[in-house]
Structure formats: C-alpha cells, structure tokens
Amino acid sequence: MYKRWVMLFFISLTLIGCIYIPLPEHGLISGRAMIHQKDIDALEPGKTTLADVLLMFGDPQERSYNDEYFCYNWERVKGVLGTIIGDAPLGKTHYFCTKFSQDNRLVRRAHIEASMWGDARKKRDEVLESWGKEDGKFAEN
Amino acid sequence: MFTTKRVCLAFLFALLFGCTPKTLVIENQAQSDIMPFIRDGITEREEVLIRLGKPASTYKGSQIITYWLWKDELGKFVVIPKQRLPHDMRGTGFKENLHNLILVFDSVDVLERHSIVFIR
Numbered sequence A: 001m002y003k004r005w006v007m008l009f010f011i012s013l014t015l016i017g018c019i020y021i022p023l024p025e026h027g028l029i030s031g032r033a034m035i036h037q038k039d040i041d042a043l044e045p046g047k048t049t050l051a052d053v054l055l056m057f058g059d060p061q062e063r064s065y066n067d068e069y070f071c072y073n074w075e076r077v078k079g080v081l082g083t084i085i086g087d088a089p090l091g092k093t094h095y096f097c098t099k100f101s102q103d104n105r106l107v108r109r110a111h112i113e114a115s116m117w118g119d120a121r122k123k124r125d126e127v128l129e130s131w132g133k134e135d136g137k138f139a140e141n
Numbered sequence B: 001m002f003t004t005k006r007v008c009l010a011f012l013f014a015l016l017f018g019c020t021p022k023t024l025v026i027e028n029q030a031q032s033d034i035m036p037f038i039r040d041g042i043t044e045r046e047e048v049l050i051r052l053g054k055p056a057s058t059y060k061g062s063q064i065i066t067y068w069l070w071k072d073e074l075g076k077f078v079v080i081p082k083q084r085l086p087h088d089m090r091g092t093g094f095k096e097n098l099h100n101l102i103l104v105f106d107s108v109d110v111l112e113r114h115s116i117v118f119i120r
Helices: A002-017 A037-041 A050-057 A120-130 B002-018 B045-052
Strands: A018-031 A069-083 A086-100 A106-113 B024-027 B057-059 B064-071 B077-080 B098-105 B111-119
Touching: A018 A086, A037 A106, A050 A069, A050 A086, A050 A106, A050 B024, A050 B064, A050 B098, A050 B111, A069 A120, A086 A120, A106 A120, B045 B064, B045 B098
Parallel strands: none
Antiparallel strands: A018 A069, A069 A086, A086 A106, B024 B111, B057 B064, B064 B077, B064 B098, B098 B111
16 A cells, blocks of 8 residues: 555656647757758759759758768757756757769758657668768768 | 636747747849849959958868858948857857858859858
8 A cells, every 4th residue: 555655656756747748840949940841842853053052051060071961950849848847848850961973963862850759860870871871970060 | 717818828929929940041142232242253262262261161172162151230241260150059149140151153263153041
C-alpha cells in the first residue's frame, strides 16, 4: 500500500512537472530565415547555377571546400516544454542542401527535416552521403 | 470564465502574430537602392573593393564575392566583418538589420548581376 502511494507520487510529479505541448510550426529560433518550399521547388537541376542560388538565398551557413555542396539551416518552434521551473520552446531543425556539378550547375537539391525527436543533422549527412559526399566535412561560412 | 477566455485569446493572438516567421527578401534591380554605386554592367570589381573593402566570402576564384551590411539607427549601411556575425543568428533585432550583398562579376571584372538578401 505504501509503495503504491510512493509510485503515484512520482508519476504525478512527472505528469505535473513536465509537459510537452505540440504546436503548429511557427516562428524562428535560430538560423537567418526560413526558406520556403516553393523557392526550393523553383530551382531547376541542370539549369540553375551556383550564382543563381547565392543571389537568391545569400551566403550558405555551410559550404564544402570545393563549393560542390552548400547547406542552409534554420530552426522553427514546434512545441513548448513546460516544467516546474518554467517553459522553453522546442525547435525543429531544417536543412536546405544543394549539390553542384563541375560547371557550377545545380545537380541535386533537398529540403531535409527530421521528425520531432529525430536528428536532422544526421539525416542531412545521410542525404549528402547518398549524393556522393565522402568526407562529411564542411567549412563554416 | 470571461477572463479565462480573454487569456486564451491573447495567447492565440501572440502565437499567430508575435511569432511570424522571418522570410528572405531579395533586392535585385539593376541599380541598387541600398548601394547606388552598384550597377549591373557598369561597376568594376576594383571600385567595389576600394569602397567596401575585403569581401566576407568569395566563390569560384573570386568571380562571386559577398559582403554583410549592417543598417544602423540612422538607416545608413555599413560593412561588417564576418567575424562579428553571431554563429547561429539567435536573438531578435539583429537579423532584421542585416543584409547580405552578393556580387557576380564577368570575365573582365565588370559586375554582371547582384542581389541584396535580407529578412522581413
């Protein structure tokens, strides 16, 4: 009987002390700005150039040493985590990555986002690896 | 009950209007409003380097150069070194005044195209 009360006490503490409220994606936690899917879709592989991408989105946060790969990233609010001591927004990270050919034409493009508790960076690395990026290294830009 | 409703409404409004996502805006007319000396087909690389100094980034053997511009309280644009940019651009009030100037030169170092990317 005593054990049951102790267990109930801890369960209620967990429930009251920490609550996650999911919200529709909004706002911006980090990154310069969000990039809209329609702008990504407007890019045409084989036609769009590296200069076009830079003129449209500005300096990427990450670039490979030979400028074959660019990655932009941003984080948006996806929910709020409430605890006894306060609450904090929980973010969802997005990556927009591109691959260019030797003649500076766009070869591949992808908008990468992980699930709520997933690792977007890991997913980004997997996508880039599938595109042929071997070293996994980026130069901060 | 009435008060609870009002609090909920205020919270909803804050969510909808207080956290509007920042999106990229591009200024790309032939002559820049922000930097009038920048004119496609006319401005030479040398003039840009003299006026704005060392670029923040260069691409494809300096065919493309970029700068970060900061809009001060008087509305004047000044070049800021890349090292002064916060790593992840957190915080409000900073990003809104930051402009990214992209300049693409042709084979004879004359400005071919340019854009100024900023957020709103």
